[in-house]
Amino acid sequence: MNLILLGPPGAGKGTLAGYIKESLGILHISTGDILREEIKNNTDLGIEAKGFIDKGELVPDDLVIKLIEKVLTKESNRKLGYMLDGFPRNESQAKKLDEILKKINKPIDQALYLDSPLPIVIKRLTGRRVCRKCGAVFHVTNRPPKKQNICDVCGGELYQREDDNEQTIKNRMEVYQNSTKPVVEFYKKKNILRTLDGDQESESLHDDLLKALNEDGKIH
Numbered sequence: 001m002n003l004i005l006l007g008p009p010g011a012g013k014g015t016l017a018g019y020i021k022e023s024l025g026i027l028h029i030s031t032g033d034i035l036r037e038e039i040k041n042n043t044d045l046g047i048e049a050k051g052f053i054d055k056g057e058l059v060p061d062d063l064v065i066k067l068i069e070k071v072l073t074k075e076s077n078r079k080l081g082y083m084l085d086g087f088p089r090n091e092s093q094a095k096k097l098d099e100i101l102k103k104i105n106k107p108i109d110q111a112l113y114l115d116s117p118l119p120i121v122i123k124r125l126t127g128r129r130v131c132r133k134c135g136a137v138f139h140v141t142n143r144p145p146k147k148q149n150i151c152d153v154c155g156g157e158l159y160q161r162e163d164d165n166e167q168t169i170k171n172r173m174e175v176y177q178n179s180t181k182p183v184v185e186f187y188k189k190k191n192i193l194r195t196l197d198g199d200q201e202s203e204s205l206h207d208d209l210l211k212a213l214n215e216d217g218k219i220h
């Protein structure tokens with residue numbers, strides 16, 4: 001099963017991806033997570049990307065395309081299904097992705113669009129807390145950790161992402177509307193788009209999705 005997750009910042013893409021990864025055993029490839037890891041490790045790529053991420057702008061296409069191509073074409077990943085989270089983010093990335101997938105003969109089965117209203121995603125972003133050690137995602141009210149600021153999974157410290165501040169969130173939303181929303185249309189035209197109501201519990205969203213994919217014969 002090869003999937004793409006689309007939706008505004010804070011729609012719940014990463015959270016849903018966590019459930020899907022467990023149930024379908026496919027690769028979860030998040031360009032945001034990969035870039036944050038590069039920043040943490042102070043690599044040249046991380047240093048370059050940080051300026052864009054902190055402002056809520058897109059990192060240049062050539063950098064993220066190279067990252068995606070490297071992961072998708074890696075020999076040990078060839079036999080696994082994939083779930084792309086945060087990529088593609090504009091039409092030129094979508095077209096480039098088509099070329100890469102053609103080369104490795106792994107077409108997209110379904111593009112999932114998490115449709116979540118703006119006031120909801122803003123609340124989700126401002127309340128999000130992430131584990132510094134394992135990357136698990138929590139929310140101060142929606143998914144609070146058992147112990148304040150401590151990760152339930154590994155005991156690591158929870159932190160607030162630097163781009164989860166009001167000004168950067170505003171920029172990210174604008175970038176989403178102008179550059180990423182057209183990608184939803186791109187997949188609609190290809191007849192592989194499925195719209196999901198993002199304003200519901202991630203667990204039930206995941207259960208409904210699996211049921212629908214099963215009924216459509218997409219899970220094999």
Ligand code: AP5
Binds near residue numbers: 060
């Ligand atoms: P990225 O990391 O991809 O961020 P994003 O798209 O803004 O998405 P988020 O990670 O903020 O949100 P999400 O939808 O995954 O929500 P989550 O599940 O965490 O990108 C960051 C930056 O990197 C970009 O701005 C850009 O600069 C750069 N970048 C990345 N990819 C790029 C690309 N392809 N090209 C160029 N630049 C790129 O949930 C949010 C919160 O809500 C959490 O607290 C969670 O607990 C809670 N929550 C989730 N689901 C629910 C639910 N159903 N009910 C209640 N609460 C929920």
